[in-house]
Amino acid sequence: MYSVKEAFYSLQGEGGQAGRASVFCRFSGCNLWSGREADRATAACRFCDTDIRGTDGQHGGRFASADALADHLAGLWPDAPGTATPQVIFTGGEPLLQLDAELIDAMHRRGFDVAVETNGTLPAPAGIDWLCVSPKGDAPLVQTTGDELKLVHPQADAPPSRFVDLPFRHFFLQPMDTAPLGGGDSLAQTVAYCLAHPQWRLSLQTHKIAGID
Numbered sequence: 001m002y003s004v005k006e007a008f009y010s011l012q013g014e015g016g017q018a019g020r021a022s023v024f025c026r027f028s029g030c031n032l033w034s035g036r037e038a039d040r041a042t043a044a045c046r047f048c049d050t051d052i053r054g055t056d057g058q059h060g061g062r063f064a065s066a067d068a069l070a071d072h073l074a075g076l077w078p079d080a081p082g083t084a085t086p087q088v089i090f091t092g093g094e095p096l097l098q099l100d101a102e103l104i105d106a107m108h109r110r111g112f113d114v115a116v117e118t119n120g121t122l123p124a125p126a127g128i129d130w131l132c133v134s135p136k137g138d139a140p141l142v143q144t145t146g147d148e149l150k151l152v153h154p155q156a157d158a159p160p161s162r163f164v165d166l167p168f169r170h171f172f173l174q175p176m177d178t179a180p181l182g183g184g185d186s187l188a189q190t191v192a193y194c195l196a197h198p199q200w201r202l203s204l205q206t207h208k209i210a211g212i213d
């Protein structure tokens with residue numbers, strides 16, 4: 001059984017694939033926060049910008065099998081002209097609590113590339129085409145390889161220097177959207193860090209700038 005908060009068709013807003021049309025599957029639940037505002041201040045991850053509870057979002061629900069969920073997600077890809085490879089982005093919540101090889105295979109059989117956004121505290125199954133790891137504070141990092149490491153910045157207990165020697169192909173710093181918390185000048189700090197440490201590239205949340213989701 002898979003629990004999905006919401007699913008939607010949009011453009012990847014972040015990281016090295018920003019701008020690519022994708023179907024998003026946002027799984028419910030996370031191992032670093034309950035999703036309740038009352039628990040935010042004491043959670044392992046405190047700055048989450050997302051509603052991760054329940055299955056009540058658009059195209060959300062509970063799916064009894066990998067094929068049922070894969071059919072549901074493939075149905076969100078538009079009947080559009082051209083030859084672009086469809087992509088599904090499994091996110092959440094924490095997708096690696098639910099994503100398994102069966103669902104990855106089911107999406108591949110439907111012609112989709114499979115991308116994942118994870119906090120890196122759980123091992124990733126094989127077969128993912130684009131793995132984005134986004135470490136959180138002092139939560140243990142288990143998944144130490146992938147395509148991109150995308151660190152939300154600044155985090156007092158997660159300096160970029162701790163991650164920059166890991167074997168990822170791309171290193172992004174993403175300014176912390178402080179809307180859930182209030183205050184801060186994370187954009188200026190992130191720009192300054194990238195200028196001083198050129199291994200890191202700036203990732204802006206372009207979907208928020210564009211106002212698309």
Ligand SMILES: C[S@@+](CC[C@H](N)C(=O)[O-])C[C@H]1O[C@@H](n2cnc3c(N)ncnc32)[C@H](O)[C@@H]1O
Pocket residue numbers: 030047048049050091092093094095117118119120133134150152174175176177178179180
């Ligand atoms: C909502 S998380 C879900 C996936 C997974 N749990 C994770 O944390 O990577 C999706 C992406 O949004 C980023 N994110 C969450 N809250 C953010 C915020 N306030 N500002 C900037 N990025 C944020 C995460 O770091 C992650 O890269």
Ligand SMILES: Nc1nc2[nH]cc(C(=O)O)c2c(=O)[nH]1
Pocket residue numbers: 010011012013014050091092117207213
């Ligand atoms: N457009 C858009 N791009 C995204 N890339 C990662 C997202 C996420 O919440 O995982 C996200 C999201 O929520 N929306």
Ligand code: SF4
Pocket residue numbers: 030031032033045046047048049050052092093094119136
């Ligand atoms: S790990 Fe990801 S989904 Fe979980 S609370 Fe943090 S940002 Fe949100």
Ligand SMILES: [Mg+2]
Pocket residue numbers: 049050
């Ligand atoms: Mg998001």
